[in-house]
Amino acid sequence: MKNSITKQIESGYADLRRSEKQAADYILEHLEQVADEPIDRLARAAGVSQPTILRMLKSLGYKGYKDFRYQLVAELAKSGESAENDGQPQLMYGYTLDKKDGLEEIPVNITMTTERMLEETLKNFSGKIYKRVIEALKNARLIDIYGVENSEVTAVDLLTKLLYLGLPCRHFTDCYLQQIAAGRLTDQDVAVGISYSGESKDTVDAMKAAKRSGACTVAITNFKDSTIARYADILICTSQDQHFYGNAIFSRSTQIQIVDMIYMGLISSDYEHYVEQLNKCEKVVRNKAYDGRTRR
The missing domain is CATH 1.10.10.10 (Winged helix-like DNA-binding domain superfamily/Winged helix DNA-binding domain)
Structure with missing residues (x-):
């Protein structure tokens, strides 16, 4: 820090x-x-x-x-x-919240912590892995996305962006349905499991079922030695040094970063096609925005 x-x-x-x-x-x-x-x-x-x-x-x-x-x-x-805090786990990676800290210090501390995490994620995400993910997703017959609790926010964000691009994908909020869906995949499909710790049982079990079905499995996690990594054909790690404590308040920042990278990578891989898909989507959702002329 x-x-x-x-x-x-x-x-x-x-x-x-x-x-x-x-x-x-x-x-x-x-x-x-x-x-x-x-x-x-x-x-x-x-x-x-x-x-x-x-x-x-x-x-x-x-x-x-x-x-x-x-x-x-x-x-x-x-x-x-030493930056160690007497061997005690920190509340947030790279940032210990002290009761004596002033309120005005928090915004800059949060920003600096997130910036460091994003930089480390970039270092851990190789170009070869990036290309493999893009190719797997764009050529998939069906894309299943798994995630629970905090990671479900990222799962929904990925689902939304892939739908914008016209890719066939789905995400069930019910963990039971996630496992049933995973068991019905084929070798033409891709399963994406998102788990900060890599130890979320429901997500790991869904990935295990997807791999047994022959699908290409992509794991987005923080730790390369986590359980979910065992069932990943393509492993994306956000970092290797973060502490896991409580609800891992910063975990979504790096996960969303990965989603944005994937989204932009897909568009770049076939620009004309995906821009056309985005234009179609824009027409569909246009009436969801307020028109300035209708304001009162």
Whole structure:
């Protein structure tokens, strides 16, 4: 995670003036050098005046340049310390919610945590796996989608996007129906199982049934060594380092990222065809939007 200096600058960045943002950008890119620089040298390096530096720091909550450097040096000294929290599981991956944290700190902390998770997901999603998923879905006779609890949100999102593209797909909210449907698939079909932990019994059982039926199975999960991975012909892992705690509040962010990648990949794979499908869909749902002329 980024240190508190970085978080404080980023949380107040939007409210800074243009010249102050220029100074903030320089500091964010050269934290270690700034710790040893007097204000006049920093101002020259950033291409701004010394008063601009002071205005920026006061806007961010610092008493002055001396106070800023003192806190920066202290933060850099902590950087080598262990990030473990006495061996206790964290409430959220990469982010521990402390009762002393101020309300204004939460938006930037959540944003930074999600950003890191999305970046790690990209690192874990290889180009070869991506192409295999796209080809499997576009050529499937039928696509079954399985997911429960938090992952059901992602399952419905994937279902919606595939329907927009005219692909034959279905998702049952009843776990019993998911397993019955999975048992009726063929080797021309694709089954997509979504589970953050990879241990959701209902989703795993549906994937197991789909694999026995000969369908191509795609698992979207967080852990490559999870149970659902045993029944996946194509395994998509969002990360390998996240903690699973409670209801895994951040799990949907990376799952939705994968869905969006799949959606855009399908469109790109046959642009003219899928744009035509989207146009047809747009005509069908057009009357669901308010027309400005009918407003009162």
